[in-house]
Amino acid sequence: MIPELGQFSLVLAAVLSLVLGVFPLWGTFNHNTSWQALARPTALLQFVLVALSFACLAYAFLTNDFSVKYVAEHSNTMLPKAYQFSAVWGGHEGSLLLWMLMLTGWTAAVALFSQSLPLAMVARVLGVLGLVGIGFMLFILLTSNPFDRLFPIPPDGRDLNPLLQDPGLVIHPPMLYMGYVGMSVAFAFAIAALLSGRLDAAWARWSRPWTVIAWAFLTFGIGLGSWWAYYELGWGGWWFWDPVENASLMPWLVSTALIHSLMVTEKRGSFKAWTVLLAIAAFSLSLLGTFLVRSGVLTSVHAFATDPTRGVFILIFLAIVIGVSLALFAWRAPEVTLGGSMGVVSRESFMLLNSVLLVVATGAVLLGTLYPLIIDALNMGKLSVGPPYFNLVFAPLMVPLLFILVPGTVAHWREAKLADMWMQLRWVALASLVLAIGLPFVWGSWSAGTALGIFLGMWVALGSLNNAIERLRKPGRIGGSFWGQHLAHFGLAVVVLGITGVKSFEVERDVRMGLGDTVTIAPYTFRLVDMVDVNGPNYKAMQAHVEVAKNDQVFDVLYPEKRRYFSSAMPMTEAAIRSGFWGDLYVSLGDPLPGDKPSWSMRVYHKPFVPWLWTGVLLMVLGGMVAAMDRRYRKRNVAAQLKTAGESLSSAA
Amino acid sequence: MKKFLIPLALFMGLVVFLAVGLQRDPREIPSPLVGKPAPAFSLPTLVGDQPFSPADFKGQVWLFNVWATWCVACREEHPLLVEFSKTQSVPIVGLSYKEIQAADQANGPLNDTDKLALARERSLRFLQRLGNPYKLSVMDLDGSVGIDYGVYGVPETYLIDRQGVIRFKHVGPVTPQVLQHKLLPLIRQWEAS
Amino acid sequence: MKRCLLLLLIGMWGAIGMNTLRAGEAQPMADDPKVEARLAVLAEELRCLVCQNESLASSHAELAEDLRREVRKLIRQDMTDAQIKTHLVERYGDFVLYRPAVKPLTWPLWFGPFALLVLAVWGLWRYLRHRKALVIQRMSEADNAQAQSLLKD
Numbered sequence: 001m002i003p004e005l006g007q008f009s010l011v012l013a014a015v016l017s018l019v020l021g022v023f024p025l026w027g028t029f030n031h032n033t034s035w036q037a038l039a040r041p042t043a044l045l046q047f048v049l050v051a052l053s054f055a056c057l058a059y060a061f062l063t064n065d066f067s068v069k070y071v072a073e074h075s076n077t078m079l080p081k082a083y084q085f086s087a088v089w090g091g092h093e094g095s096l097l098l099w100m101l102m103l104t105g106w107t108a109a110v111a112l113f114s115q116s117l118p119l120a121m122v123a124r125v126l127g128v129l130g131l132v133g134i135g136f137m138l139f140i141l142l143t144s145n146p147f148d149r150l151f152p153i154p155p156d157g158r159d160l161n162p163l164l165q166d167p168g169l170v171i172h173p174p175m176l177y178m179g180y181v182g183m184s185v186a187f188a189f190a191i192a193a194l195l196s197g198r199l200d201a202a203w204a205r206w207s208r209p210w211t212v213i214a215w216a217f218l219t220f221g222i223g224l225g226s227w228w229a230y231y232e233l234g235w236g237g238w239w240f241w242d243p244v245e246n247a248s249l250m251p252w253l254v255s256t257a258l259i260h261s262l263m264v265t266e267k268r269g270s271f272k273a274w275t276v277l278l279a280i281a282a283f284s285l286s287l288l289g290t291f292l293v294r295s296g297v298l299t300s301v302h303a304f305a306t307d308p309t310r311g312v313f314i315l316i317f318l319a320i321v322i323g324v325s326l327a328l329f330a331w332r333a334p335e336v337t338l339g340g341s342m343g344v345v346s347r348e349s350f351m352l353l354n355s356v357l358l359v360v361a362t363g364a365v366l367l368g369t370l371y372p373l374i375i376d377a378l379n380m381g382k383l384s385v386g387p388p389y390f391n392l393v394f395a396p397l398m399v400p401l402l403f404i405l406v407p408g409t410v411a412h413w414r415e416a417k418l419a420d421m422w423m424q425l426r427w428v429a430l431a432s433l434v435l436a437i438g439l440p441f442v443w444g445s446w447s448a449g450t451a452l453g454i455f456l457g458m459w460v461a462l463g464s465l466n467n468a469i470e471r472l473r474k475p476g477r478i479g480g481s482f483w484g485q486h487l488a489h490f491g492l493a494v495v496v497l498g499i500t501g502v503k504s505f506e507v508e509r510d511v512r513m514g515l516g517d518t519v520t521i522a523p524y525t526f527r528l529v530d531m532v533d534v535n536g537p538n539y540k541a542m543q544a545h546v547e548v549a550k551n552d553q554v555f556d557v558l559y560p561e562k563r564r565y566f567s568s569a570m571p572m573t574e575a576a577i578r579s580g581f582w583g584d585l586y587v588s589l590g591d592p593l594p595g596d597k598p599s600w601s602m603r604v605y606h607k608p609f610v611p612w613l614w615t616g617v618l619l620m621v622l623g624g625m626v627a628a629m630d631r632r633y634r635k636r637n638v639a640a641q642l643k644t645a646g647e648s649l650s651s652a653a
Numbered sequence: 654m655k656k657f658l659i660p661l662a663l664f665m666g667l668v669v670f671l672a673v674g675l676q677r678d679p680r681e682i683p684s685p686l687v688g689k690p691a692p693a694f695s696l697p698t699l700v701g702d703q704p705f706s707p708a709d710f711k712g713q714v715w716l717f718n719v720w721a722t723w724c725v726a727c728r729e730e731h732p733l734l735v736e737f738s739k740t741q742s743v744p745i746v747g748l749s750y751k752e753i754q755a756a757d758q759a760n761g762p763l764n765d766t767d768k769l770a771l772a773r774e775r776s777l778r779f780l781q782r783l784g785n786p787y788k789l790s791v792m793d794l795d796g797s798v799g800i801d802y803g804v805y806g807v808p809e810t811y812l813i814d815r816q817g818v819i820r821f822k823h824v825g826p827v828t829p830q831v832l833q834h835k836l837l838p839l840i841r842q843w844e845a846s
Numbered sequence: 847m848k849r850c851l852l853l854l855l856i857g858m859w860g861a862i863g864m865n866t867l868r869a870g871e872a873q874p875m876a877d878d879p880k881v882e883a884r885l886a887v888l889a890e891e892l893r894c895l896v897c898q899n900e901s902l903a904s905s906h907a908e909l910a911e912d913l914r915r916e917v918r919k920l921i922r923q924d925m926t927d928a929q930i931k932t933h934l935v936e937r938y939g940d941f942v943l944y945r946p947a948v949k950p951l952t953w954p955l956w957f958g959p960f961a962l963l964v965l966a967v968w969g970l971w972r973y974l975r976h977r978k979a980l981v982i983q984r985m986s987e988a989d990n991a992q993a994q995s996l997l998k999d
Contacts, residue, residue: 235904242899277660284664297674301898311675319668326661333657338984344974352974356966364959370670371946371955377673380951382682384893386901386944393959510882511872519872528872594762601875682895685939751908796912803937805895805909 003068006056007147010097013049013104014137016042020107020130024123028195036123040111043126046133047108054101057146058088066157069150070094076159076567078538086170087160092294092304093146095173099290100140102174102181103133110185110210117206124192125185132184135317143310159538159567168228176221176248180286182214183251186258187283190276191325194332199272204265207279209628211262212484215255216624222248223617234573234588236506236605238613241390244302246369247289250362255282257358264351268413270339271348274355277329284322285362291318297373343415350408357401364393402456402496405489406463428466432458443505443608453500461493484627491619494612501583501609514599521606524585525549529557531600539565541574544589544600548578560589560602583608684803684822691717691813692801696791699749699773699780705791707817714843716745716836717811718787719799721752722779724807730826734786737832743840747790749776750799750807768794812836814843881921888917888927891945895938 020042027035057070061084066072074090089098107129114122140146163169189207193199225245230238239245258278265275291297294304295311342348368385376382406428407421436455440446464486471478511519518527530545541563548556558576565572575588583606590601686692695704707717718734720727738745752772757763763771772792780787793799802811805824812821821839823831876882889903894910902910902917913934920930934942946952 233904237904240899273657280660291671295675297671297677297679299679299899301900303898308675315668315671315675322664323661323668326664330657330661338977338980341978341982341985342974343978344971349970349974352970353967356970357963360959360963360966363962367955367958370667371952372679373674373677374670375951376677376679377670381940383940383946383952384942384944385946385955386891386893388891388945389955392945393956397959397963510875512875513872517870517872602872682939682941685936796909797916800912800916800937803939805938 002056002059003065003147003149006053006060007145009049009053009056010100010137010141010147013046013053013100014134014141016046016049017104017130017133017137020046021127021134022130023127024130025127025195028120028123028127033119036119039123039126039130043104043107043111043130046130047104050097050100050104054088054097057094057097058085061085061088064157066155067149067151067153068146069148070146072150072154072157074160075157076538077156078566079157079160079165080537082167082170083160083165086164089173090160090164092310093140093144095177095304096136096140096144097146098174099177099181100133100136102177103129103136103184106181106185107133110188114206120196121192121206124195125188128188128191129184132188132321135321139310139313139317143307143313159565162539162563162565162568162570162572163232165565166228166232168224168232172221172224172228175217175224179214179216179218179221180248180251180289182210182217183255183283183286185210185214186255186279187325190279191328194276194328197332197335199276199332199336201266201269204262204272204275205632208259208262208266209630211255211259211279211282212624212628215252215259216621216628218248218252218255219617219624220621222252223614223621226617227614230610231575231577234575235603236508236575236586236588236607236610238610240301241368241387242302243298243300243369244289244293246365246390247285247292250365251282251285251289253358253362253365254278254285257355258282260351260354264348265339268340268342268348269337270342271352271355272336272339273329273333274352276333278355278359280322280325280329281359284318284325287314287318287321291315292369298369341414345411345418346416347408347411347413350404350411353404354401354408357397357404361394361397361401364397365390368393399452399456402460402492405460405492409463409467409485409489424470425463425466428459428462431462440504445504447504450500450504453496453504457493457497457500459493460496461490464490464493479632480626480628480630481632484623484625484630486623487626488620488623491616491621491623494616494619496616498609498612498616501612502607505608507606509604511602511604512593512599513602514597517599519602519604521604523551524606525552526558526585526587526604528600528602531598534561536563538567539563539572542589542592544587544602546576546587546602548585556585558585558587560587562589562591579611581611584610681824682803682805684819686803686819687822689819691811691817691819692798694791694798694801696793696798697769699747699776699787699790699792705746705789707813710744710746710813711817712815714743714812714814714840715788716743717748717802717813718745719748719750719802719804719807719809721750721807722775723752723754726826727808728783730808730828731783731786733827733829733832735784738786738788741840743844744788745786747787748798748802748804749790749792750804751794751796752776752792753794765794810836812839812843815846878922881918884921884927885914885917888921888930889914891931891943892917892934893942893944895942901944 020039023035024039024042027033027038059065060068060071061075062081064071064075064077064084066075070091070093074087074094075084079087087094089095107126110129111122111126114125117125186207189203189210193203225248226238229240230236258275261271261275261278264271291311291314293300293302294306295314296303296306296308297311368390371385372383406425410421410424432455435458436451439454440450468486471482507521509519509521511517513519513528515528515531518525520526525548527547527549528544529547532543532545534541534543541561543559543561546558546560547554548558556578558578560576561574563572563574573588573590575586577587578585586605586607588603588605590603593599593601691707693707695706698705734745749772752775753763753768757771769792772794776790776792780790791798796804808826810823810827811819814820820843821835823835827836874882886903890901892902892913894900894902894905894907894913896907896909897905900910902913917930917934920933925933931943935947940947946955948956
């Protein structure tokens, strides 16, 4: 009964998204304000219906209703309740319903928080979101229905993939989807602006907070995925340039460019066409990601179970949405006005350089990801493009980006003087250089790569601190935008330092250990003191007790496990990690080894600076949230709006 | 302003590639050995004391089929191969690939002589039960000859010509379609030369 | 008597020493650390052919074990990294390399990003120079138009 209710709710929601997609937009063409006014209530009701549908699916999981095929494929009576809930998005069909929930959620949010926008604009934005929604609804209802029944009803389900039975993996997809789907809002604003023919600074101001929030979620989602891979997979890696990982990185890179470009459009009325193109690109890359994960064109550890029909459907949807958007762009962009003047050296030009570098980096990642497919499609063979390629190509592109970040934040708008900038930044440059050359010696191994990484990290970190201190010296309120910006940049610096540190100084020891044996990674010593059997709710495990000592003082015990889930033939490693400010100690238990004395293969790692990676990501996310909450986005008073409107008019002259 | 059409043009190109890509299998690996001489080896056979080497079959066209008793997919093609061996003159040489698995050594490691004996015994029983399409079968216990031939999954089948050059490789079970449309025509072509 | 005592002491010392060796420093998994070190680096560049996108270093698949064994064998035969890669490519094709070989087929891949960067930065430079002139031109056009309309009134 409940699954049928869920399906019915979804069908109703699909009808509503059709209404939302068609009538308000039509209403803007024939100036019918009552049709335009349909947008807000339709958006809200659509969300309620999809939420209801989602709740029905969750109910089916939590009550072990194995008559629903999707539940039988991804759940089990022994699965802990929390994972029974997260199993809702553990497979293709349910994850699409989650996507739909997010999309209708963002649409409803735009409907609620757009009171200061003109009705026609609201109608256009919500209309575009409705059109996107129709595509996904049809996809779910026609090819990927989570409510399909199964007969005969199995006594128990197949269980959720043990890899997904983990708190990190529970929130990683929802956060990622919030990011991917959030890009649709910037996209909708851009299309709305193209449709209305009015691309002005106001559009940029409205789009920016939505884009920043979506960016923050995407950053968080990607960080979570990396962190999960690090602690779950047992070998301490955190990025593999897998096609699906790349599919999340590309919208992130482009939306970073978009945020910076929106800044310029808002302030000086410049780059309008470029900003619109970036907004279209960011969401297009989200859609492309959906295609890559679910169509089977690329091999990936993340891929859902694939089906050619699904691939064709998504591709057609992709082609229509992006094709029409780009055609609209080609038609309207030539009419866009130029905006304010800018010098060759100015904050605007730094921002443009930022865009260029990020877009080239995105292009490189896209090229590497799709190259095997292109060569295969041309019948010219089968090749692989993996981490060695991406590491070699991506890192050099990031170097100039990190370098220009700091001058970019001190450059004046319109016209900047390099000499002045140098005066402001020379101590930051000197300090960064000294630390870059000196620190690797202190930590034991000097290399040009390590020095470069430290220089860039310190450059951005000290540069941000320097800006903050200089600004605090001046009078006047400092808005969320300022703090957010510098917090995010600082977070980026911490990530860069983390990556440099772990790549330069990590140590791995792959040993065979019996009871009482020790292995040393100076100044730490690890001793295997015991090996016991433990029982989990749906698994049995072998658990090692490893004492960790520093300079002969034992200060911790770690418990790495090797689990065998009842539902899966593959054993799962649960590494034991001790995290500290300066780094992680990481122990991974392997297989028992033959021999007279019982012994096991163990991998022991010292990974310095790894926690800086996760901390840096969190700082970036925090920075985004703080920036989005800047008072000027929440201001309702007319005076302020008039003032900004006046600014944009004068700067457009 | 033609430059504003560039993004659309690039995108359309991408869609075409993606559409073609949908029809490809990204996990299928074509063999670089087609057109090259079959790698040499000398392996013990299933029955008898004389080892076999590909040079022994120079002068005739033959099939080289990779199989094992633990391979489920092999059973799909087995009846077809048995039928083939009865009606066709082209001999099939079997490559018994990694017959001894980890489970066989669960109670302690086996030495090479025991491994060979166990592999032969199990394979013979299998062939007696399900039919024997092989003129002879060679025993590749550790998979090293498989690596030389670029084997990455079982079953796989190679077509080798009179000069000992590999002319065709099929990955996966041999189906009637593959037999009719690919193997038989190629066999006829290379027998004629 | 003294000699016996000395021998006894040495014997005891030896026995204690042997015991501490037993529960002592863990031995590396690999039989030959030098070979393992080379394997570790190479294996990151090679693809596991039967996995869903994993390197030879991290895969647990049986074929991956076999290929690692093969690479160890080739390292012991003093082959260089390039020779080992060629050996595998002869058997499995380019698919097995995670770092694509630089050849005409992959020139767009290896040189594309750099070419794109150069092109984009050059384009940006030209745009910024051009734009300054354009704004001045348009502003003066607007001024002219405004002057005309004022004069007409």
